[in-house]
Amino acid sequence: MIYICTVHFQTKKWIKRQIYFIEKNLKMSYRILSCVPTGYINKAFYVASNYEPNSKISFNHADKLNYLARIVSLEANPEDIIIFLDGDAFPIAPIDDYILEKLSTHKLIAVQRLENDGDMQPHPSFSATTVGFWNEINGDWNPGFTWKDKYNNDVTDTGGNLLEKLVEGQIDWHPMIRTNKKIFIRYGLAFTIT
Secondary structure (H helix, E strand, O other): OEEEEEEOOOOOOOHHHHHHHHHHHOOOOEEEEEEOOOOOOOOOEEEEEOOOOOOOHHHHHHHHHHHHHHHHHHHOOOOOEEEEEEOOEEEOOOOHHHHHHHHOOOOEEEEEOOOOOOOOOEEEEEEEEEHHHHHHOOOOOOOOOOEEOOOOOEEOOOOHHHHHHHHHOOOOOEEEOEOOOOOEEEOOEEEOOO
């Protein structure tokens, strides 16, 4: 089973498009859990929550993803897959084989936004791992852990604490880097899945 955790922040603009492309490009059994704007209902969602954490806006997205992951952990098996997907992100080609192949050799796969001033953390625009691994490392999307950007500034962002867990544990993960190959779309940017 695949559990997809997605956050649609303040707008429902991308929901139908995201559901369409998930249905088209994910053949394995899946359930979608989402934080959605208040009052939004869609039968495609296994869970549609209006959860609004009591956190600063810079932590809001991470807190919602962590909340959805906790819900998944209540029912999922350790070998089940958890995918984190930004509300405006969706696969435009089949991804089942890619996910299974990469997770057979890496603990985590995720977009890495090097084009964003050298951001090196796993990014939740697309990330996948097993539920067991996420729980084993106490997965956390919050900012906090810092790294140097390409201008030598200390920065943090969503995924910072996850990067810290991967670095400290010397855990091999597979970064997905932006390329011209259009397999995965976010804000109109194409990311490869090689």
